[in-house]
Amino acid sequence: MQIKNTQLGHIAWCETTAQHIAPQDFAVDGWREKNAVVGQSKGRYTTWFVKTDNSDSPQTWVLRHYWRGGMMEKFSRDAYFYTGLQRTRAVAELAILEVLYQEGFAVPRPIAANVERFGLWYRADIIIEHVAGANDLVAYLSHNPMTESQWYLLGETIAKFHQRGVYHADLNAKNILLAHGEFYLIDFDRGELRTPQPTWQQANLDRLLRSFNKEHAKLTTLQFSQQHWLQLLAGYQSINPI
Structure with a gap:
């Protein structure tokens, strides 16, 4: 820099x-x-x-x-x-x-x-x-479902960030983009690179789950369910068991 x-x-x-x-x-x-x-x-x-x-x-x-x-x-x-x-x-x-x-x-x-x-x-x-061709997950899931393998890949993606020690202060569905089959994290305001620890990693995941549930409550057609979350967790645990 x-x-x-x-x-x-x-x-x-x-x-x-x-x-x-x-x-x-x-x-x-x-x-x-x-x-x-x-x-x-x-x-x-x-x-x-x-x-x-x-x-x-x-x-x-x-x-x-x-x-x-x-x-x-x-x-x-x-x-x-x-x-x-x-x-x-x-x-x-x-x-x-x-x-x-x-x-x-x-x-x-x-x-x-x-x-x-x-x-x-x-x-x-x-x-x-700008990430070309990207949609945030709320926009995408409002009109399209994700496959089981995509939810699994999303979990793997988040796990790799966590393994690196990336603390995202506002990990929510709108701060995850999907573009050409790849997931991106955006908005790292107040984020940190810190020692990987299960406590803050689990808190990050809990925040993301609350976000999905909140968006689904506002828009019942949002393509999200408990089964989708379990698929995400399976991908996460395959990389970073906590």
């Missing part, structure tokens, strides 16, 4: 990034002016999909601003207390993604992070490469 200072703060970018990254690249307005916004994803806040103008190898990037949630949102929508650049949400997430991407894990290619300081506080953004 490389870091440069700007008038507003810092920009970090990864060795695999060929394009020059500027502060304005983290704001959607500049992309709109170039008619380069090609999509968006709406959850609590909007994530933007933009097309780069690199004629040799155009890419689709995902722009995400860091917003607060929970009780802290009432005091500040997007300001975080600054305790060092490497501890900022954006740089920390970019660093995890870079390690995992270089090691061949199924994660989006990291592009860059932006940290803007003001006094004791900072705001942040991240850019990653």
